[in-house]
Amino acid sequence: MLYGICNLSIIPIRLEPSDKVEMTSQILFGEHFKVLEKQKKWSKIRLAFDKYEGWIDNNQYQEIAEETYQNIKNSQTYLTGELIDFISDENQYLTLAPLGTTLPFYKNSELKIDSSILKYDGIVISEVLDKNTIIKTAFRYLNTPYLWGGKTPFGIDCSGFTQMVYKLCGYRLFRDAPKQATQGEVLSFIEESEPGDLAFFDDKEGNIVHVGIIMKDNYIIHAHGKVRIDRLDHSGIYNVDSKKHTHKLRVIKKVI
Numbered sequence: 001m002l003y004g005i006c007n008l009s010i011i012p013i014r015l016e017p018s019d020k021v022e023m024t025s026q027i028l029f030g031e032h033f034k035v036l037e038k039q040k041k042w043s044k045i046r047l048a049f050d051k052y053e054g055w056i057d058n059n060q061y062q063e064i065a066e067e068t069y070q071n072i073k074n075s076q077t078y079l080t081g082e083l084i085d086f087i088s089d090e091n092q093y094l095t096l097a098p099l100g101t102t103l104p105f106y107k108n109s110e111l112k113i114d115s116s117i118l119k120y121d122g123i124v125i126s127e128v129l130d131k132n133t134i135i136k137t138a139f140r141y142l143n144t145p146y147l148w149g150g151k152t153p154f155g156i157d158c159s160g161f162t163q164m165v166y167k168l169c170g171y172r173l174f175r176d177a178p179k180q181a182t183q184g185e186v187l188s189f190i191e192e193s194e195p196g197d198l199a200f201f202d203d204k205e206g207n208i209v210h211v212g213i214i215m216k217d218n219y220i221i222h223a224h225g226k227v228r229i230d231r232l233d234h235s236g237i238y239n240v241d242s243k244k245h246t247h248k249l250r251v252i253k254k255v256i
Contacts, residue, residue, distance in 0.1 A: 001034060001035070001066065002034070002035035002038060002043075002063060003032065003033070003034055003035060003063065003064050003065065003066055003068070003069040004032065004033055004034075004035055004043070004045065004061040004062060004063050004064060005030065005031070005032045005033075005061065005062050005064050005068075005072070005104070005113060006027040006028065006029050006030060006031045006032075006033075006060075006061055006062075007029065007061065007062040007095075007113060008029060008060055008061075008095070009028070009029055009095055009096040009097065009098065009101075010026050010027070010028055010029075010096075010098065010151075010152055010154075011026065011027050011056055011057070011060040011061065012025075012026055012056070012149065013025040013026060013027060013045075013052070013054035013055065013056055013149070014042075014054060014055040014056070015054065015055070016055060017039060017041070017042030017044070017055040018042075018055075019057075022148065022149070023148065023149035024054050024149050025052055025054060025149050025151065025160070025175055026149060026150060026151045026152065026160075027047065027056065027061075028098060028100060028101050028102065028151065028152065029087065029095060029097060029101045029102065030101055030102030030103055030104050030111070030113075031047060031048070031049060031102050032047075032048050032064065032068075032069055032072045032073070032104070033045040033046055033047045033048055033061075034046045034048070034069070035063075036053070038058070039058075040058075041057065041058055042055045042056070042057060042058060043055065043056055043057075043058055043061070045061075048069070048072075048073055049167075049172070050163070050172065050173070050174055050175050051174075052174075052175040062113065062114070064113075064114060065114075068114060071105075072104050072105070075104070075105060076126060077102065077126065078102070078103040078104075078106035078111075078124050078125070078126045079100050079101065079102060079103065079124070079125045079126070079167070079168060080097045080098075080099060080100065080101040080103065080120065080122055080123070080124065080125075081099070081122065081123030081124060081125045081168075082097070082099065082122040082123050083098075083099050083140060083153055084096065084097070084098055084099070084153065085097045085101075085120070085122040086120075087101070087103075087111070087118050087119065087120045088118065088119045088120075089116065089118055089119075090116075090117065095118075097120065097122075098152040098153055098154065099140065099141075099152065099153055099164070099168070100151070100152075100164050100167060100168055103120055103124065106120070106124065106126075109121050125168055125170075127170060128169070128170030128171070129168075129169040129170055131169075131194070131195075131196045131256045132195070132196070133169050134165060134166070134169055134195065134196030134213060134256070135195050135196060135213065135215055135221070137165050137168050137169055138161075138165045138213050138221045138227075139221070140153075141153060141156060141161055141164070141165070141223075141227045142221070142227050142228075142229075143226050143227060143228075144156050144161075144223070144226060144227045145225075145226050146158075146223050146224065146225050146226055146227075151163070151164055152164075156223050156227065157223055158177060158210050158211050158212065158222055158223040158224065159173075159175060159176050159177040159180055159211050160175070160223070161213075161222070161223040161227060162177075162180060162198060162211050162212070162213060163175055163180070165213065166255070171255065171256060173255070177200060177208050177209065177210060177211040178207070178208040180198065180200070180211055180253075181198075181200045181208045181211070181250075181251060181253065183253065183255050184198070184253040184254050184255035184256075185253065185254045185255075186251060186252070186253060187252040187253065187254055189234075189252075190214075190218065190232060190233070190234060190252065192252075193214045193252050193254070194214070194254070195213075195214060195215050195216045196213065196214070196256060197213075197214045197252060197253065197254050197255070198211055198212070198213060198214070198252070198253045198255060199211065199212050199213075199214050199220060199232060199249060199251075199252050199253075200249075200250045200251050200252070200253065201236055201237065201247035201248055201249055201250055202248060202250040203248075206250075208250060209247075210222070210224070210237075210247050212232075212237070214232065214252070215229070218231060218232050218233065219231060219232060220232040220237060222237065224237075224239075224246065224247075230246075232249075233249075234249065235248065235249060236248045236249040237249075
């Protein structure tokens with residue numbers, strides 16, 4: 001088994017081993033993974049954080065030893081707390097670090113990837129936060145453009161948004177909305193929900209296709225065109241701009 005770590009700001013995960021197929025997700029700097037299959041140009045990987053699988057370019061990651069993989073897995077998680085910041089190497093070359101970037105083996109403004117010592121001086125998040133911080137964290141992505149497969153303030157999709165917000169607060173969600181819908185406790189009514197709970201929405205066939213974070217007073221923050229705030233009722237999401245319902249409510253879940 002081979003192991004790897006992302007040593008670039010953001011790299012795409014593809015559905016198939018080709019630059020021409022859709023991006024299904026992204027890996028941010030510092031995330032580690034198993035390499036399930038390695039071809040001439042592409043590797044199929046499984047992320048340690050959420051077990052998400054897909055294909056990445058062999059030129060866009062660094063191989064690490066199994067011992068390093070296990071040490072990262074067993075060490076405390078440190079994430080960048082700045083919307084956008086930089087990590088610098090020994091030559092003062094900069095790597096962009098979007099919100100939620102992982103800082104392996106972080107201590108005293110330094111992080112390490114194998115023998116490379118890097119530096120990060122920004123805000124660091126390293127603990128499980130109270131549920132009331134979920135909405136405050138979600139607001140940091142407000143107006144981020146929608147991007148299928150995206151997970152950063154440059155572009156994000158609905159489940160990438162909920163996953164990253166929860167991750168920044170110290171909680172794990174699966175990557176895609178249908179799997180996120182399997183987590184937590186079902187609530188029967190919107191009135192039972194609290195800010196930070198998740199609302200899931202389905203299509204005409206009954207498939208979960210959307211997710212958002214419930215706010216107080218029947219509002220919801222979600223990624224649809226952009227990360228935006230709309231109304232939530234028993235039918236679903238009511239878009240405050242178009243004055244019509246855009247998503248049909250399927251289930252509400254309390255994960256925390």
